[in-house]
Amino acid sequence: MSQTNKTTATTPRNSKDITHWDIETDIAIIGFGGAGASAAIESADAGSKVSIFELASASGGSTALSSAEIYMGGNGGTPVQQACGYHDDTENMVNYLKACFGNQADEAKIRHYCENSIGHYNWLTGLGVPFKLSELKERAIMALTDDCLLFTGNEKAYPFTEHASPVPRGHNLQVEGDNGGPLLMKILTEAVNSRAVDVHYDSRALTLIVNDAGDVDGIVVRIDQQEKNVRARKGVILCAGGFCMNEDMVKKYAPTFDCGLIPIGNPGDTGSGILMGMGAGAGTSNMHECFVSLPYYPPASLTYGILVNDKAQRFINEDCYHGRVGYNALIAQRNSSRIYFITDVEGYGDYEKMSYLGATVAGTGDSIAELEQELTLPEGSLQYTVDTYNKHAETGDDPYFHKHEAWLRPIKPPYVALDCTLGRGPFYPFFTLGGLDTLPSGEVLTPEGNIIKGLYAAGRTTAGIPRTAAGYASGMSVGDVTYFGRMAGKTASL
Amino acid sequence: MSQTNKTTATTPRNSKDITHWDIETDIAIIGFGGAGASAAIESADAGSKVSIFELASASGGSTALSSAEIYMGGNGGTPVQQACGYHDDTENMVNYLKACFGNQADEAKIRHYCENSIGHYNWLTGLGVPFKLSELKERAIMALTDDCLLFTGNEKAYPFTEHASPVPRGHNLQVEGDNGGPLLMKILTEAVNSRAVDVHYDSRALTLIVNDAGDVDGIVVRIDQQEKNVRARKGVILCAGGFCMNEDMVKKYAPTFDCGLIPIGNPGDTGSGILMGMGAGAGTSNMHECFVSLPYYPPASLTYGILVNDKAQRFINEDCYHGRVGYNALIAQRNSSRIYFITDVEGYGDYEKMSYLGATVAGTGDSIAELEQELTLPEGSLQYTVDTYNKHAETGDDPYFHKHEAWLRPIKPPYVALDCTLGRGPFYPFFTLGGLDTLPSGEVLTPEGNIIKGLYAAGRTTAGIPRTAAGYASGMSVGDVTYFGRMAGKTASL
Structure with missing residues (x-):
C-alpha cells in the first residue's frame, strides 16, 4: 500500500483525493458477462441508474463461451423437469449440493439458490430464454440438440447417490449445437440494452475509490487512454470474472492447477476484480480450487x-x-x-x-x-x-x-x-473457483465477515456455489453467476 | 472495513486518529516464540529500541512445544555434518527443498536459507545453543538422546532421491529426551533478556495503525484491559504464529484439514497476525496447506x-x-x-x-x-x-x-x-503452513508484490520454507522461523 505512481488494483484511491467525478451513476458494474448482465437488469428494474464497464468491445464474458446448461431444480421441479417426469424436492437439491462440496460448501448460498431456483427459471424465461420441454437421455458433456434437460454432474454416481436421489438439473437452451452460451448472452444483452443502462465497452477498471471509513464510493476506469473517476452512489458490483488467465495468480493461489492445464475463459479473466476487492479490504475463499476436467466422453x-x-x-x-x-x-x-x-x-x-x-x-x-x-x-x-x-x-x-x-x-x-497423462496429449481444461467473500445477497465481506459498504460482487470474481472440480456439474457456474448477479443487483439498488 | 465500535484485526486504526502514543519504540515485535525472539536479538544487536508484546505470560510460542531439530546444511556441511562424515553441497540442499515443494516452493527464500545456513548455525551456537558432534542413525520422529544429526525428512525416499543426494540435516540440541524446543527457547529468551529489549507479557495485539499512505506506524495492544497505542518508528514485526487454533480460519482457508485433525501449536495460534497483516493490505500465500502427520514410527x-x-x-x-x-x-x-x-x-x-x-x-x-x-x-x-x-x-x-x-x-x-482411519483412533496432528507474503528479508507484501512500509513478519504468520506436509521435514519450521525472524529483525533496523 506504499504510494506508487501507477494505479494498481490493490491500491485503492482515496475519495478525498478525488477533485472531479468524470462519471456519476448509482451503480457501476464491472464486467458484462452473465453476472454483470443479470446484475444490470435487476438494478435497472429496481429503478437505479446503471453503468456497465466492460473491458472487451462486446458483452459476453465467459458465459458466452460456455454451454450454459443452467443448473436448476427443487421446489417440486422446473416446468421442464416436471414435463419430463421428474419430481425435484428442494431438500434433495440442497443435499446434493452439500454432498458435492462437503465442508467447502457455502450452505447459505446453496439454500438461497435452491429455494429460489424456480423463480430464477421464470426470470430467465420471462426475458425470452427458451427451454424445450424435452430431455436428452444420453451421457453427454453438452447437448448438441435443442433438447433441454440432462444429467450434467455426479447425480447418478457413487457416493452422491448415498446423499440424494438422482434428478437431472442441467437446462440446455433450445438451440442446435453447442450454442447455449452465445444465445443466453444475446438475450441478456438485449434485455440490458432495452433498459436505461449505460454500457461502456473497451473500458478497463483499475482500482476502487474508498473513503476514510473504508466504504467504496466509486471506481477508477480507463477509457480512451484516460483515467476516469466514476462515482457510484449506491455501489460498485464487481463481475469481472475469475483468474485463470493470470499465471502468477494461479501459481500463487491455486498451485495444484499450475501444471500445464489449458485455461478456459475469456482473456479478461485476470483476477482484476478479486484484486480490487482485496485492495478494499475484502476477504477471499476457495482461492486454491479450480474446475478441471478430463473430458473422456463422448463417446x-x-x-x-x-x-x-x-x-x-x-x-x-x-x-x-x-x-x-x-x-x-x-x-x-x-x-x-x-x-x-x-x-x-x-x-x-x-x-x-x-x-x-x-x-x-x-x-x-x-x-x-x-x-x-x-x-x-x-x-x-x-x-x-x-x-x-x-x-x-x-x-x-x-x-x-x-x-x-x-x-x-x-x-x-x-x-x-x-x-490420459497430463502433458502427453489429452485436453485438461481448467478455470478458477475461488474469489471474494460475499453474502448470498451480494455484499462483499472482510476476512472477519464485516460488510464493506458500497461493494458487491458476483460471478467467478466470488466464491460461489461450485467449489471443487470433484463436486462440479455443468451449469452450476452459469446458474450461480446469473442468479447471484441478480441478487447483487437487487441489493445494491436498495 | 465499515466503522465498528470494536477494534478488530482486519480494521486497522488510522494514524491521524491517534491523539496519544502510549508506548514509543523503534521496533514492535508481536509474539515471543522462535521468530519473535530471533527478530528481537537481531534488532537489538543492530542498535534498535525493541519492544516485544506477547499474549502469554511467558516466552515460548510453538517453538517451545516442538522438538526443534533445526534443519541446516549446505556450504560443505555444518560442523556436525562434517564431523559425522557428511558433505552437504548448497546446490544439493537447494535442489532437495525445491523437490520438496515443487511449484509451491519460494525459491528466493530457499536460496537465502541454504546459502546462509552455516551462518545460522554459527549464530545459534554463538548464543549458546549446544549441538553434539554425533549422529542418531535410527529412523525416528525425534531424537530422545542428546545426539545431534538425524534424517528428519524424505531425503532417503523416492522420488526425492531422484533430485538430490540424501544428507541428514536435522540438528537436535544436546539434551536428553524430547526437550530441544524448551532448551532452544530458554537460550533465546536469555539472549533477549540480556539485551535492551522491553518485554510485555499478557499483551494482546489488536490491530495495526496505518497512515493515509498505507504505511504502518504502529500497533494497538491491549495490556491490563486497556488499549495502548504503540508507535513503532522503524516498524512492526508480526511473529504471532499460525492459525491452527482458529477453527473458522481453518475451515475457510484450509478446508482439506478441517476434518477432525488435532491442532498442534500454542493457544495463541489464532491467525491474528495474519488477519492484522491482511487488514493493512498484505497478500497471503499457501493458506490452503497444512502440515499433517500419521506418526506410524517408532518403532x-x-x-x-x-x-x-x-x-x-x-x-x-x-x-x-x-x-x-x-x-x-x-x-x-x-x-x-x-x-x-x-x-x-x-x-x-x-x-x-x-x-x-x-x-x-x-x-x-x-x-x-x-x-x-x-x-x-x-x-x-x-x-x-x-x-x-x-x-x-x-x-x-x-x-x-x-x-x-x-x-x-x-x-x-x-x-x-x-x-489408521482418521476418526477411528490414530493421532493425526496438524498445523498451518500459509500466511503473509514476505520477502526473504522480511518485508510484508501486497497481493501485487509491493512492499508495505513499516510492516515485517516471520514465522508461521508467513508462508515460509515449508509449504506442504508431503514435502515437510522436521526442523524446517524451527529453522525457518529463527532464520527469517533474524532477517526481519535486521531489515527493520536498517
Missing part, C-alpha cells in the same frame, strides 16, 4: 472402460462426471507418471470421431498381458485389475469403486489403452 | 509393513517421512472409508510400548485371506497386494512405489492390521 461407451495409474490401480468410479474424473486423475499424478484409459474396441467405438479428449492410443493388445507389457506396467498388475474388474462386472457389482451396474461390462479383447 | 520396524486403503491398494512408499504419509493417507480417505497398516508380528515389535500413533488393532490373522475377511476388504484384494509386495520384496525392488530396498522384507504370518 459415452468409453464409460464401460477403466482408468488406471502407473501401478494399474483404478482410482475412481469411471461413471462419474468428467470434472470429478479430471480432478482425481490430476491428484493421482502426484504419485503416478502415467494415467491410462483401458477399453475394449466396442467401448472405443466412435472415439476418434466424437472425442474432445485428444488422448492418443498408448497401446493395443489381444491380451491384457500384451497390453500391460506394451504400457510397461508392472508385470501382472493390469492383469489383476482387469480380471478383478471383469469378475465384478459379470455380477453387476463393483465393490472397489461402486461404479453403477449400468456401466459395468466385462472388458473383452482386443484392448485399447489411451494415454 | 522403525513398522516401516517394513504396508499401508493400504479400503480396496487393499497401497498408495505410498512407506519409508517416507510421516508427514508425507499422513498427507497421502488423508487424501486417500476422500475415496476410501478405511486406511490400514499391515505388518507382521516382527514388524509390530515394540509398537504398543513406543508408538505415538494410538491406532488400534483392527484385525489379526494367520493368513492374509483370514485378515482380509476380518477387515471386510474385497475378496482377494489384500491377498493380491501382499503377494505382489512380498514377491517384489524378495528381489529387493518395489516397482509400484519405489520403497527403498533397505525397508523391503516379505511380510510373514501371523499378520496384524492397525486401523
Whole structure:
C-alpha cells in the first residue's frame, strides 16, 4: 500500500483525493458477462441508474463461451423437469449440493439458490430464454440438440447417490449445437440494452475509490487512454470474472492447477476484480480450487472402460462426471507418471470421431498381458485389475469403486489403452473457483465477515456455489453467476 | 472495513486518529516464540529500541512445544555434518527443498536459507545453543538422546532421491529426551533478556495503525484491559504464529484439514497476525496447506509393513517421512472409508510400548485371506497386494512405489492390521503452513508484490520454507522461523 505512481488494483484511491467525478451513476458494474448482465437488469428494474464497464468491445464474458446448461431444480421441479417426469424436492437439491462440496460448501448460498431456483427459471424465461420441454437421455458433456434437460454432474454416481436421489438439473437452451452460451448472452444483452443502462465497452477498471471509513464510493476506469473517476452512489458490483488467465495468480493461489492445464475463459479473466476487492479490504475463499476436467466422453461407451495409474490401480468410479474424473486423475499424478484409459474396441467405438479428449492410443493388445507389457506396467498388475474388474462386472457389482451396474461390462479383447497423462496429449481444461467473500445477497465481506459498504460482487470474481472440480456439474457456474448477479443487483439498488 | 465500535484485526486504526502514543519504540515485535525472539536479538544487536508484546505470560510460542531439530546444511556441511562424515553441497540442499515443494516452493527464500545456513548455525551456537558432534542413525520422529544429526525428512525416499543426494540435516540440541524446543527457547529468551529489549507479557495485539499512505506506524495492544497505542518508528514485526487454533480460519482457508485433525501449536495460534497483516493490505500465500502427520514410527520396524486403503491398494512408499504419509493417507480417505497398516508380528515389535500413533488393532490373522475377511476388504484384494509386495520384496525392488530396498522384507504370518482411519483412533496432528507474503528479508507484501512500509513478519504468520506436509521435514519450521525472524529483525533496523 506504499504510494506508487501507477494505479494498481490493490491500491485503492482515496475519495478525498478525488477533485472531479468524470462519471456519476448509482451503480457501476464491472464486467458484462452473465453476472454483470443479470446484475444490470435487476438494478435497472429496481429503478437505479446503471453503468456497465466492460473491458472487451462486446458483452459476453465467459458465459458466452460456455454451454450454459443452467443448473436448476427443487421446489417440486422446473416446468421442464416436471414435463419430463421428474419430481425435484428442494431438500434433495440442497443435499446434493452439500454432498458435492462437503465442508467447502457455502450452505447459505446453496439454500438461497435452491429455494429460489424456480423463480430464477421464470426470470430467465420471462426475458425470452427458451427451454424445450424435452430431455436428452444420453451421457453427454453438452447437448448438441435443442433438447433441454440432462444429467450434467455426479447425480447418478457413487457416493452422491448415498446423499440424494438422482434428478437431472442441467437446462440446455433450445438451440442446435453447442450454442447455449452465445444465445443466453444475446438475450441478456438485449434485455440490458432495452433498459436505461449505460454500457461502456473497451473500458478497463483499475482500482476502487474508498473513503476514510473504508466504504467504496466509486471506481477508477480507463477509457480512451484516460483515467476516469466514476462515482457510484449506491455501489460498485464487481463481475469481472475469475483468474485463470493470470499465471502468477494461479501459481500463487491455486498451485495444484499450475501444471500445464489449458485455461478456459475469456482473456479478461485476470483476477482484476478479486484484486480490487482485496485492495478494499475484502476477504477471499476457495482461492486454491479450480474446475478441471478430463473430458473422456463422448463417446459415452468409453464409460464401460477403466482408468488406471502407473501401478494399474483404478482410482475412481469411471461413471462419474468428467470434472470429478479430471480432478482425481490430476491428484493421482502426484504419485503416478502415467494415467491410462483401458477399453475394449466396442467401448472405443466412435472415439476418434466424437472425442474432445485428444488422448492418443498408448497401446493395443489381444491380451491384457500384451497390453500391460506394451504400457510397461508392472508385470501382472493390469492383469489383476482387469480380471478383478471383469469378475465384478459379470455380477453387476463393483465393490472397489461402486461404479453403477449400468456401466459395468466385462472388458473383452482386443484392448485399447489411451494415454490420459497430463502433458502427453489429452485436453485438461481448467478455470478458477475461488474469489471474494460475499453474502448470498451480494455484499462483499472482510476476512472477519464485516460488510464493506458500497461493494458487491458476483460471478467467478466470488466464491460461489461450485467449489471443487470433484463436486462440479455443468451449469452450476452459469446458474450461480446469473442468479447471484441478480441478487447483487437487487441489493445494491436498495 | 465499515466503522465498528470494536477494534478488530482486519480494521486497522488510522494514524491521524491517534491523539496519544502510549508506548514509543523503534521496533514492535508481536509474539515471543522462535521468530519473535530471533527478530528481537537481531534488532537489538543492530542498535534498535525493541519492544516485544506477547499474549502469554511467558516466552515460548510453538517453538517451545516442538522438538526443534533445526534443519541446516549446505556450504560443505555444518560442523556436525562434517564431523559425522557428511558433505552437504548448497546446490544439493537447494535442489532437495525445491523437490520438496515443487511449484509451491519460494525459491528466493530457499536460496537465502541454504546459502546462509552455516551462518545460522554459527549464530545459534554463538548464543549458546549446544549441538553434539554425533549422529542418531535410527529412523525416528525425534531424537530422545542428546545426539545431534538425524534424517528428519524424505531425503532417503523416492522420488526425492531422484533430485538430490540424501544428507541428514536435522540438528537436535544436546539434551536428553524430547526437550530441544524448551532448551532452544530458554537460550533465546536469555539472549533477549540480556539485551535492551522491553518485554510485555499478557499483551494482546489488536490491530495495526496505518497512515493515509498505507504505511504502518504502529500497533494497538491491549495490556491490563486497556488499549495502548504503540508507535513503532522503524516498524512492526508480526511473529504471532499460525492459525491452527482458529477453527473458522481453518475451515475457510484450509478446508482439506478441517476434518477432525488435532491442532498442534500454542493457544495463541489464532491467525491474528495474519488477519492484522491482511487488514493493512498484505497478500497471503499457501493458506490452503497444512502440515499433517500419521506418526506410524517408532518403532522403525513398522516401516517394513504396508499401508493400504479400503480396496487393499497401497498408495505410498512407506519409508517416507510421516508427514508425507499422513498427507497421502488423508487424501486417500476422500475415496476410501478405511486406511490400514499391515505388518507382521516382527514388524509390530515394540509398537504398543513406543508408538505415538494410538491406532488400534483392527484385525489379526494367520493368513492374509483370514485378515482380509476380518477387515471386510474385497475378496482377494489384500491377498493380491501382499503377494505382489512380498514377491517384489524378495528381489529387493518395489516397482509400484519405489520403497527403498533397505525397508523391503516379505511380510510373514501371523499378520496384524492397525486401523489408521482418521476418526477411528490414530493421532493425526496438524498445523498451518500459509500466511503473509514476505520477502526473504522480511518485508510484508501486497497481493501485487509491493512492499508495505513499516510492516515485517516471520514465522508461521508467513508462508515460509515449508509449504506442504508431503514435502515437510522436521526442523524446517524451527529453522525457518529463527532464520527469517533474524532477517526481519535486521531489515527493520536498517
